[in-house]
Amino acid sequence: MINKHPEALAFNHIFIAGIEGKRFDINIKDGxxxxxxxxEPPKDQPAHPGQDLWISPGVIDLHTHLAWTDFDHEDQLKRGSHELEVMQAEAFEATLRTGxxxxxxxxxxLPSTVRHLVQHYQQPLRVQTSSAMLGAADARGLKVLEGRLAEIFDTGAGWIKIMATGGLGAPTEKVLEPIFSEEEFSFIVRHAHAHHKKVLVHTWGGVTVDWSIAAGVESIEHGMFLTGDQAGRLAESGTAFVPTTSIYSIAADPKGVLALNPVxxxxxxxxxxAHSKAIGYAKKAGVRIGFGTDYATPALHGYNLQELDTLMDYGMTRAEVWQAATKTxxxxxxxxxxxxxxxxGYLADAIIFNADPYQASNAExxxxxIVSVITGAEESELIQAQ
Ligand SMILES: [Zn+2]
Known part of the structure; x- marks a missing residue:
């Protein structure tokens, strides 16, 4: 159940996730x-096992692809525009339902699509956008990049996404090769920042991590081939790291929901x-690690909490993964x-659970x-939020 912008809501004797043994009275007004x-726990009443509630902040997924419907872009192109819109609305709904x-x-x-889905499909998801992604087709000099950036600025996106290296589509020995020249890369970041846009960088590792730190981007994504030395410099510079770990273990499973080819x-x-090592370096160096899933298909939207499990498998504590998914x-x-x-004073974006989320044995x-999900903002705020 989604409880959208509650005018007044009260929880008595509720637990806050991660704070053991203490109960709280929490009031929400105007979202x-x-x-x-x-x-204190109610004295005159006997305990009601199974009736306790826990609250956590709503989860923030820093890396989704809500408009994509298929692993292969070619497959998405075969779908009609209404079918796509319905699938995108379902992605919003599934994402919200999981907290x-x-x-x-x-x-x-696009920001315009987000507005449409929030308004017409009544899905109160707060979305920051990066519209298009700058990649290999755009690596044709500064003039071309300036034009592409102008187009992205025009959409109203708040972020600029740079595909700095290959990904699963690239052969292993080439995956860390930079897509852009260093000059092009630093131009994009400078130009984006001059227009008050933030920058997120897809990089599996290598020299583009160094370029990202030097140029002052807001976050690097994936980063599984991060070195210990780079982790130290990421921490020092305050550059965030959004590793998106679970998608790779899902993609590695030939029988998993993506069912990809053996290569x-x-x-x-x-x-x-490699990711488990990168997380180790990042944790040791004190890098700001953010929660992101890179989920992009109907089989994955709504299962975002799986990322918590994988981050813990790679050595983060439960408190650390929750922090990565909320405050950080x-x-x-x-x-x-x-x-x-x-x-x-904070927006009442929250998840209500009927069991202690810090005791859950897995994401499932x-x-x-989850009993309900609360979103604090009004619709008008959400459609301006990108
Ligand atoms: Zn992605």
């Missing part, structure tokens, strides 16, 4: 937390293996002052314990 006060209240779309959705599965398996993710979006925390159990 924001208005008061949070610690309270993701804010998403940064890493390419493929791609093999590349994904190598990526997944909000800060990476530049919204740390109103999103990502159960705190007075966690997902099934």
């Amino acid at each position: 924001r937390f208005s008061s949070i006060a610690e309270t 993701v209240t804010t998403a940064r779309d890493a390419g493929g959705i 791609i599965c093999d590349r994904a398996a190598r990526a997944a293996e 993710a909000a800060e990476i979006l530049g919204s740390g002052n109103e999103l990502g925390r159960i705190s007075s 159990e966690l997902r099934k314990s």
